[in-house]
Amino acid sequence: MTAPITVVGTGTGAPVPEDVLAGAALVVGGRRHLDAVRLPEAAERIVLGPLAPALDAVERYLDKGARVVVLASGDPGFFGIVRALAERFGAGRLDVRPGVSSVATAFARLGLPWDDAVVVSAHGRDLRTAVNACRAHPKVAVLTGPGAGPAELGAAVSGDRVLVVASALGDPRRERVERVTPAEAAARDWGTAVSVVLCLDESRAPGAVRTVAGGLDWPAGWALDEAEFAHRDSMITKFEVRALALARLGPRLGDLVWDVGAGSGSVAVECARLGAAAVAVEKTVDGAGRIRANAAAHGVDVRVVHGQAPAALSGLDDPDAVFIGGGGRELPAVVTACARRARRTVVIAMAALDRVPAAREALTGAGFSCDGVLLQSSRLAPLPGDVTRLAATNPVFLLWGVRLPAPIEGVAR
Incomplete structure (x- = not known):
């Protein structure tokens, strides 16, 4: 039947x-x-x-x-x-x-495979997920819609991307497939015939042979050893701390994560390896350079902002999650600035006991629930005579805040 x-x-x-x-x-x-x-x-x-x-x-x-x-x-x-x-x-x-599909047709017009592409729909949806996917991945197809087309996408992504705008696919008289810069896309009125935009970072072409479709090569491991990153004088978030921080940040495809006081950028790089768009904020010139080198070494795109928080945060898009690994005496102000804008969670790593109460107060004052732990780990270390001892690492306080849901009017919490 x-x-x-x-x-x-x-x-x-x-x-x-x-x-x-x-x-x-x-x-x-x-x-x-x-x-x-x-x-x-x-x-x-x-x-x-x-x-x-x-x-x-x-x-x-x-x-x-x-x-x-x-x-x-x-x-x-x-x-x-x-x-x-x-x-x-x-x-x-x-x-x-x-x-x-329009995605398959658009890639076919370019003579490109698309088993290594991330596909995101912005049709009737918030554009930010598509934007963050385009920031993080080298080959993204965005299904467009009113208010979420080439102009809006071009205004949000960086100038090192190429946008391919596909209009009226399949119509022999009206079909157009155009390669433009993000700035060119942002400056035009594209009408209603656009169905898909490809966002390509041609400097990071994915590998040729794949077994699983999709643009994300999930890392075989995370919370990498400190030796996997260039850093100065052991100024790096240790892998034990990074493991718990990543678990609380929950970076994923479509997210934007800030790494504030990034140092080596190890947290930003790991978030990018897990699929999120990452921004690393670092006040030192040599630190910013190290972050770029670490991102390149791991094949990910991390936007580096050279400046001191909280002032350096003002021009950034609101993040889903924030990791704060530095701040000094400015830490309460940095935490407050981050908590006001984070959509989901803020994680703070501190070595100084004196800074914990102020950081906790800043989180709760911004409407976050707050929890934390003191991490003290001892690693295996060799001794002469083929024996092993335990070598203690410096203790670190890890606080995390999760945004509480907004109260419903007339309903007591």
Whole structure:
């Protein structure tokens, strides 16, 4: 028995077979998709706008035992309407005929593989996740939408990227695939025909052979040994401390993490290796240079800001998480500035006991819950005679604050 809802991917060059439309009582789709086909004379046509009314109409026709056809762009199971239809009516009632996705088509136009690309949808979603993915990864495809197109993306990413803007894919008269700089993209009005933007860092081309699709080569290990980083006079967050700090920061694809008072940038580099966009703030010139060298050695992109917090933080986008590894007497002011802007969590590493109360007060005063631990570790160290001793490392206080949910008006906490 034919499924009552046929979902057809079109719009990237593949025509809709006429037999698919035969006998349809309702045909739903974007205006350009509907205009491109010959509908049965008795069929009702609904132009997709808000999704809920269209789904309600589909349900009315299904209740009458009528057949419905939905026309969608490219592969409707890839960030498409299949998810909403399956959730509402059940996957068993769908007959999905996928076309070629706009992402696959855009990469094909460039002659590039895309099994190593990160794909992010900004259509009807917050652009910041796409922006942070573009900051962190060398090959990203962004599915665009109103208010989240090439101009907005170009204004947010750095000038060392190349943006490839794909418009009207599959239309032999209107299709355009243009390579532009972020500044050029930000300065133009691109209209409504853009469906996908590729953001490429051509200086960091991924490897040629892959086994798993996706742009992220997950690191085999994290909390790397200090010897994996260039640093000065052991001024580096030790791997035991870094392990817990990373666990509390929770860096992930689409996040932005600040490493404030970065020193060697070990925390920023590790966050970038785990998929997040990372900014390292460092007040010394030689420290900023070391951070760039460490990022390059580990094949990640870390934005380095040479300046002293909290003043150096003012021009940065709001982070999801912040690690503070320095601050001195300015630490309470730095913690307060970071906590005001962090969306999720702030983690602070301190060697000085005297600074713990002020840092804790700054976190709680900014509306964060606060917890912490004193880390004291002893490492195995060789002794003459093929024996081993325990060598103690310096104790470090690690505090972390998690943003409390905003109170609901009229509801006591």
